[in-house]
Amino acid sequence: MVDSYRVAILGATGAVGTELLDLLEQRRFPVSDLKLLASPRSAGQRLQFKGESIPVEVVDDRSFAGVDLVLASAGASTSRVWAPKAVEAGAVVVDNSSAFRMDPAIPLIVPEVNPEAAATHQGIIANPNCTTILMAVAVFPLHQVQPIKRIVAATYQSASGAGARAMEEVKIQSQAILQGQSPQTEIFPYPLAFNLFPHNSKLNEQGYCEEEMKIVNETRKIFGAPDLRVTATCVRVPVLRAHSEAINLEFERPFSVEQARQILSQAPGVKLVEDWSANYFPMPIEASGKDEVLVGRIRQDISHPAALDLWLCGDQIRKGAALNAIQIAELLVQKDLLKPAIALTR
Ligand code: A2P
Numbered sequence: 420m421v422d423s424y425r426v427a428i429l430g431a432t433g434a435v436g437t438e439l440l441d442l443l444e445q446r447r448f449p450v451s452d453l454k455l456l457a458s459p460r461s462a463g464q465r466l467q468f469k470g471e472s473i474p475v476e477v478v479d480d481r482s483f484a485g486v487d488l489v490l491a492s493a494g495a496s497t498s499r500v501w502a503p504k505a506v507e508a509g510a511v512v513v514d515n516s517s518a519f520r521m522d523p524a525i526p527l528i529v530p531e532v533n534p535e536a537a538a539t540h541q542g543i544i545a546n547p548n549c550t551t552i553l554m555a556v557a558v559f560p561l562h563q564v565q566p567i568k569r570i571v572a573a574t575y576q577s578a579s580g581a582g583a584r585a586m587e588e589v590k591i592q593s594q595a596i597l598q599g600q601s602p603q604t605e606i607f608p609y610p611l612a613f614n615l616f617p618h619n620s621k622l623n624e625q626g627y628c629e630e631e632m633k634i635v636n637e638t639r640k641i642f643g644a645p646d647l648r649v650t651a652t653c654v655r656v657p658v659l660r661a662h663s664e665a666i667n668l669e670f671e672r673p674f675s676v677e678q679a680r681q682i683l684s685q686a687p688g689v690k691l692v693e694d695w696s697a698n699y700f701p702m703p704i705e706a707s708g709k710d711e712v713l714v715g716r717i718r719q720d721i722s723h724p725a726a727l728d729l730w731l732c733g734d735q736i737r738k739g740a741a742l743n744a745i746q747i748a749e750l751l752v753q754k755d756l757l758k759p760a761i762a763l764t765r
Contacts, residue, residue, distance in 0.1 A: 423449035424757060427486045427510070429501060430493030431455035431475055432464060434583040434660075435515055438741035439490050444469055446745060449752070456482055457493070483508035488757060490744055491515060506542030509759040511751060513544050513744045517629075520545040520637055527640050530746040531688045532559045537750050542760035544747055547641060548633040549739030550574050550653065550662055555641050556712045556738065557731045558668060560686035561679055562642060568669045568725075569648040572634060575656045575663040576618065577703060579735045581606055586659050593657075611657045618653035628653060661703035662735045669726040679717050679727055688738065689714055706732035710742055 426443065430436040436457070443450055453468055456478040464475040476482065478497075483489065483505040491498050491505075492515035502512045502519070519525045526536035527545045532555050537544065547555070554572060561567065578589045585606040592602035592612035602610040609616050620629035627635075634651040638644075656663075668674075684691050690711035692701045701713035712733040720726035733739055751757040 423451035424487040424752075425452040425454075425485055426450050427454035427456055427483065427489045427505075429456045429478060429482075429489055429491040429497065429505075430515075431466060432457045432461045432583075433492055434579050434586060434736055435492040435740040435744075437466070437583075438736045439492065439744065440466060440468055442737075442741055442745045446749070448745060448748065452485075454482065454486065458497075480504065483510050486510045488513070488748055488751075490748065492740065492744070502543050506760055511540070511542060511544070511757055511759070513546055513747045513751075515546045515740055515744055517548065517633065518545075519543050520547060520633075521640065527637060528747050528750075529555045529559075529641055529743060530750050531556050531686075532641055533643065534750050537747070537754060537756055540751075540756065540760075544751075546740065546744045546747060547637045548630070549580055549735045550576060550630065550651075550664065551634050551637040551641070552739050552743050553662060553712050553731060553733035553735075554634065554664055554666060555638060556688045556733070557683065557686075557714045557729065558666065559642065560682050560689070561668065561670075561674065561727075562644075564678070564682055565674050566644075566671050567647065568671055570638065570650070570669075571667040572649070572651040573665045574618075574630075574634075574651065574653045575615075575658070575665075575703075576630075576653060577656065577658040577660050577662055577735050578607075578611060579660040580655075580662070580739075585611075589657055589659065607655070611655060613657060615654055615656045618655055620653075627651075658703045659707070660734060660736050661706040661732050662739060663701070663703050663706075663730070663732045665728070665730055667720060667726055667728050669720075669723060671725070673725045674727055676717055676719055676727065679729075683714055683717070688712055691715060693717070700730055701732035703732045706734050708737070709734055710738060712738060 495518040700715035716730040
C-alpha cells in the first residue's frame with residue numbers, strides 16, 4: 420500500500436465532479452496529485468482544492484499517464500472512450516456512468532452492500548445509478564435478515580440527476596414563471612418548475628424507461644439476486660438535489676415493523692427519521708448535503724401480510740453518486756486494490 424495517490428476527476432466541472440472534489444478534501448483522501456479533466460467547453464476554468472487553484476484540462480490521450488485513480492462522471496459515451504484508455508495507462512477507474520454497470524466482468528458496488536465485489540475488479544469499477552444506490556442502502560439490511568421476494572418502487576427524482584445545467588434550468592424556469600413568462604426548456608423535454616413528468620429516459624417495448632430498468636437490473640446485480648422481482652415507476656420532480664422514493668417490500672415471511680425499524684436504526688449509511696405524532700418524515704430538503712439515506716414511514720402494508728412500506732430521501736449527488744464513488748475508492752485503498760489491472764494477481 421502506498422501513502423498517497425495521483426487522482427484524476429473526469430467531468431470535474433459537473434454537478435457530481437465538483438462534489439467529488441469537495442469529498443476528496445473533506446474525507447482526507449490521500450491525494451498526492453490531482454488532475455481535473457473536462458471537455459473543451461471548460462478549458463481555462465480553475466477549481467479550488469485544499470486552497471489551491473487547479474486548472475481544468477481538456478481530456479486527451481496523455482491525460483492518464485501516471486494516474487493511479489480516475490473518478491469518472493462525464494456521461495456514458497465519454498466513459499466508453501476514456502475509461503479503457505485510463506486502465507491501459509495503469510489507472511483504476513471508478514465510473515459513475517451507466518457504460519459498464521451491467522457488464523458481468525465489472526463489479527457494481529455499494530460499499531454498505533457488496534464491498535467484497537471490489538476484489539474482482541480488472542481496472543474498472545462501476546458506481547450504480549443514484550436511485551438504485553439510495554434504495555439498496557435502505558433495503559439490503561432487511562433483505563439480509565429475511566429475503567425480499569418483490570420490490571415495488573415509485574421515485575420522485577430531483578433535477579440534479581440530469582446534471583448541473585439541468586439544476587440551473589429549473590431555477591431559471593421558476594423565475595420565469597414567477598414573472599409571468601413562459602418557461603424555456605433546453606435540457607429537459609418539458610418544464611420541470613411547478614410541474615413533474617415521468618422520467619424522460621428512453622422507453623423499451625414493455626413501456627419501462629431506462630431509469631426504471633436500471634433500478635431493476637442493478638439492484639439484482641448488487642444484491643447478487645438475479646431472480647429478485649423488482650418494478651419501478653420513475654418520476655422527475657422540481658426538487659434540486661435529493662431524490663425521494665416510496666418503496667413496497669414483499670418478504671418471504673411476515674416482517675414486523677418493529678424489527679425493520681430496529682434493523683434500520685443500526686444500518687450503515689441509514690438514518691431513521693420518524694416522528695409520527697408530528698407527521699415528520701424524510702424530506703429532500705433535509706436530505707440535501709447529508710451522507711445518510713433518510714428512512715421513515717415504515718409501516719405494515721395493509722394489503723399484504725408479508726409486506727412493508729417505507730419512504731426514503733437521499734442526496735442524489737452525494738450518496739447517490741460522488742460519495743458512493745469515494746467510498747469505493749476508500750475501499751480500494753483499505754483492501755490494497757488500488758493498483759493497475761496488470762498488477763492484480765488472483
Ligand atoms: P464540461 O463542463 O466541460 O461540459 P453534469 O453531469 O453536471 O452535466 O457534468 C458533466 C461533466 O462531464 C462536466 O464536467 C462536463 O464537462 C464533462 N463532459 C461532458 N462531456 C465530456 C466530454 N466529451 N469529454 C470530457 N468531459 C466531458
